[in-house]
Amino acid sequence: MKFEIAERCGLARTGSLDIDGTVLRTPAMAYIDTPRYPAPYGSPRIRMAADRSKGDISVARSAFSPEFSPADERAHLKPGFRDSPFAPSIKQSEEFVLVDDTTGAMLDSQKFVQWLAKAKSGADLLRPFFCSVIGLPHRLAFLAYCGFDVFDSIALIMSAENGTYLTSSGQLAYDKLEELPCPCAACSSGRRSREELLQHNYTAAQNELRLVRHEISEGTLRDLVEARIRSEPWLVQNLRLMDIEQSTLQELHAPVKGARFHAGAKESLWRPEVTRWKKRIVERYMRPTSAKILLLIPCSAKKPYSISQSHMRFRKAIWASGKGDIVHEVIVTSPLGIVPRELELFYPAQDYDIPVTGHWDRDEKNMVGEMVHWLVSSQHYDLVVSHLGDEREPVNSVLKDFVDTSMGSPGSKDSLQRLEEALRSFDGKATSGGRGIADMRALCRFQFGPAGESLCEGATVTGRWPNLRIVRAGKQLAMLTGDRGMLSLTLDGGKVLAKSGAYSVEIDDFRPKGNLFAVGVEKASPEIRIGDDVVITHGGDARAVGVAKMTPLEMELAERGEAVHIRHVAE
Ligand SMILES: [Zn+2]
Numbered sequence: 001m002k003f004e005i006a007e008r009c010g011l012a013r014t015g016s017l018d019i020d021g022t023v024l025r026t027p028a029m030a031y032i033d034t035p036r037y038p039a040p041y042g043s044p045r046i047r048m049a050a051d052r053s054k055g056d057i058s059v060a061r062s063a064f065s066p067e068f069s070p071a072d073e074r075a076h077l078k079p080g081f082r083d084s085p086f087a088p089s090i091k092q093s094e095e096f097v098l099v100d101d102t103t104g105a106m107l108d109s110q111k112f113v114q115w116l117a118k119a120k121s122g123a124d125l126l127r128p129f130f131c132s133v134i135g136l137p138h139r140l141a142f143l144a145y146c147g148f149d150v151f152d153s154i155a156l157i158m159s160a161e162n163g164t165y166l167t168s169s170g171q172l173a174y175d176k177l178e179e180l181p182c183p184c185a186a187c188s189s190g191r192r193s194r195e196e197l198l199q200h201n202y203t204a205a206q207n208e209l210r211l212v213r214h215e216i217s218e219g220t221l222r223d224l225v226e227a228r229i230r231s232e233p234w235l236v237q238n239l240r241l242m243d244i245e246q247s248t249l250q251e252l253h254a255p256v257k258g259a260r261f262h263a264g265a266k267e268s269l270w271r272p273e274v275t276r277w278k279k280r281i282v283e284r285y286m287r288p289t290s291a292k293i294l295l296l297i298p299c300s301a302k303k304p305y306s307i308s309q310s311h312m313r314f315r316k317a318i319w320a321s322g323k324g325d326i327v328h329e330v331i332v333t334s335p336l337g338i339v340p341r342e343l344e345l346f347y348p349a350q351d352y353d354i355p356v357t358g359h360w361d362r363d364e365k366n367m368v369g370e371m372v373h374w375l376v377s378s379q380h381y382d383l384v385v386s387h388l389g390d391e392r393e394p395v396n397s398v399l400k401d402f403v404d405t406s407m408g409s410p411g412s413k414d415s416l417q418r419l420e421e422a423l424r425s426f427d428g429k430a431t432s433g434g435r436g437i438a439d440m441r442a443l444c445r446f447q448f449g450p451a452g453e454s455l456c457e458g459a460t461v462t463g464r465w466p467n468l469r470i471v472r473a474g475k476q477l478a479m480l481t482g483d484r485g486m487l488s489l490t491l492d493g494g495k496v497l498a499k500s501g502a503y504s505v506e507i508d509d510f511r512p513k514g515n516l517f518a519v520g521v522e523k524a525s526p527e528i529r530i531g532d533d534v535v536i537t538h539g540g541d542a543r544a545v546g547v548a549k550m551t552p553l554e555m556e557l558a559e560r561g562e563a564v565h566i567r568h569v570a571e
Pocket of ligand 1: 182183184185186187200203
């Protein structure tokens, strides 16, 4: 059996599981195949080891069975795989990773989350994850989100035996349904028996897995999960526990540039890319030195904010005041808290949508209050101007000395006039050094940590926003592009970054050609996330630059797969 990961979306992944040359695209359902419950034609089967054919997943008989044979020793799954511990005389499966105690984990969310964290933090990460008994259609999105690759059909069979009609949004009583809300062959047949119910349940699971695989490919599985968990408290509590207790693990696997998302649920406040944003602001962010006036403004539905009508009006007032060079615009928003203007292209600042009602809940108010408090107490501005609408109350309540120019209606003519006058009357001018390089330094630091600042030493910024270049002594070091929202390194930029050792992938002494595969990686810096620009080095010598395709742990563990997609190589 061979397992290869194809696409990643957080802990979820699509992959191919090769059993004797028969390839199964995961996440997938494997069907228990017995005379009473034959597996659907042409689908992957789970069979007793003695009866297996090519391509089947095999289950061993108990070692205490009189018919125990050598085939059982080589089986993919042990007897009692539905709830281990396994029969002691058979070795733990080398091939699948299994939950230690499925039934126990099902009842105990704490146990489930802890087991998952343990299994996903070491070498087991690269092995296929098998999920028994609990794979109902409405749970498949969440279970795939947790990183499960293969499910068995036991839950589908048990439901058919109990008269339970399964859908992607929950379970219904078959005999209460006057009309069947599904057009599958079994539901359209006009017959109703356990057989039709079982076939429908199989179809419901297959359809949901098709959708799950699509969402993984698109990088949007979390949105589906936030919708599906509503059907069962167990799912809600598991996702919330994952977000609270395993946010570090989830953040490790979240791409640095992901898909656009809809932050429409309470859980959206704790999405891994959102928690990363807030953590990086606090850990890495430093304001542009010349920006002495903090101006707090509301977000806009249109992204990037700069191109919205409301933000264009704010900027007109700022420039009319003559203080444009020293004003630091910071956007106050949920779920990100704060977005300094120079980071507005960085994921997910231009890639989220929120429902706007004008009423913030307590969690949003607290979060925004905390972030603004952090900003004013750590970044030391000479003047703080609050020019906010709905966010005015939670923000103003954490500010001490400030001017409120909006009075709650930031876009009105009077408010814009007040803003312009407040800025004009501030007694201060820009110090030396242009704002362009100062803003770029803040962005470099946010993307690469403190080491990123070295890219701006003695450099200038050229180009037209949003496509900007960092140039030093005639050489381009990096480029910001509007759609990616982050910096892409040139080899010269890579050489600068290599001196610090940050965002570096160390290889053996060879010259990479084409792409860098995991087998060639010796060591990868722990701060690297999928989608990050990295420099490939050997003993401090920059050999190439490119984009990370795996987590650092996977780069070090894996023997197959592309670790870094290379952009430039050294001659
Ligand atoms: Zn149906």
